[in-house]
Amino acid sequence: MPCNCCEITDSAFSEAEARAELRTYRKRGPAHQTKLILEAIRALGLKHAELLDVGGGIGAIHHELLEDVVHEVTHVDASSAYLKEAREEAARRGHGEHVNFIHADFTDIASELPKADIVTLDRVVCCYPDFRRLLKASAEHSRRALAFTYPRETWYLRIAFRIGNFFQRLRKDPFRIFLHPVVEMDALLKREGFERISLRRLFVWEMACYQRV
Ligand SMILES: C[S@@+](CC[C@H](N)C(=O)[O-])C[C@H]1O[C@@H](n2cnc3c(N)ncnc32)[C@H](O)[C@@H]1O
Numbered sequence: 001m002p003c004n005c006c007e008i009t010d011s012a013f014s015e016a017e018a019r020a021e022l023r024t025y026r027k028r029g030p031a032h033q034t035k036l037i038l039e040a041i042r043a044l045g046l047k048h049a050e051l052l053d054v055g056g057g058i059g060a061i062h063h064e065l066l067e068d069v070v071h072e073v074t075h076v077d078a079s080s081a082y083l084k085e086a087r088e089e090a091a092r093r094g095h096g097e098h099v100n101f102i103h104a105d106f107t108d109i110a111s112e113l114p115k116a117d118i119v120t121l122d123r124v125v126c127c128y129p130d131f132r133r134l135l136k137a138s139a140e141h142s143r144r145a146l147a148f149t150y151p152r153e154t155w156y157l158r159i160a161f162r163i164g165n166f167f168q169r170l171r172k173d174p175f176r177i178f179l180h181p182v183v184e185m186d187a188l189l190k191r192e193g194f195e196r197i198s199l200r201r202l203f204v205w206e207m208a209c210y211q212r213v
Contacts (some may be wrong), residue, residue, distance in 0.1 A: 007162060010081075012175035019056060022089060032089075033123065036200045037064065037120055038064050041209070046144065050119045051069075051116055052076070055077055055124030059075055062095070063090065064101075065118075066093070070171045073098055074114075077104075088134075106134065107128075107134055110137035110138075115141065117138070119145070121134070123140060126180070131178070131184075137165075137198075149205045149206065150180065151177075152206045153179060153181065158179060163179050164177055165177060167172040194210035197210065
């Protein structure tokens with residue numbers, strides 16, 4: 001699909017936002033939905049694993065999992081502002097040598113990347129129009145597990161997303177948020193050889209963790 005998603009996403013996530021998210025993370029730890037991913041991954045009992053974090057933002061997932069579960073990380077992100085904060089935080093924690101930071105739309109460069117044991121996408125599918133392409137490429141890169149969070153298909157989020165996108169159009173900002181069909185995402189991952197092993201819900205976010213069968 002022709003899409004300048006990387007450029008659009010890059011300008012949607014500013015340096016100020018990225019710095020503010022890192023400050024919040026340092027003060028309060030991972031966000032609630034991120035904690036659900038961390039718990040699901042830790043429950044798998046893996047050690048010395050390789051992680052591919054797609055759209056990892058300030059890198060909360062790998063900052064945490066490098067403490068006990070993973071030893072090598074590839075962090076691909078379309079936002080240079082987030083990557084900058086993630087890199088600085090990784091260095092501050094002494095993890096710098098274990099993380100490969102790549103600035104790109106993951107779907108554009110997926111074929112050049114090696115597989116990993118675990119693939120994570122925390123609040124990423126909702127920023128990307130073509131969830132099939134994104135999830136298929138993510139699934140193909142996972143040897144063991146894939147965990148992701150996405151907005152729930154509820155009436156209040158449908159309204160909120162419509163309003164959000166309406167204001168984006170008014171501002172002439174091409175960035176959009178997407179409420180992708182959960183049933184279709186689930187079916188796609190099953191076709192790729194995964195089974196869902198956990199599903200947890202918050203008010204906005206849902207976390208699903210899949211394991212390769
Ligand atoms: C809402 S932020 C979430 C960041 C982080 N995962 C978190 O939960 O705090 C979405 C992130 O996904 C990234 N992103 C969206 N689509 C992407 C794609 N196709 N390839 C790489 N990164 C992508 C954005 O650049 C952004 O950093």
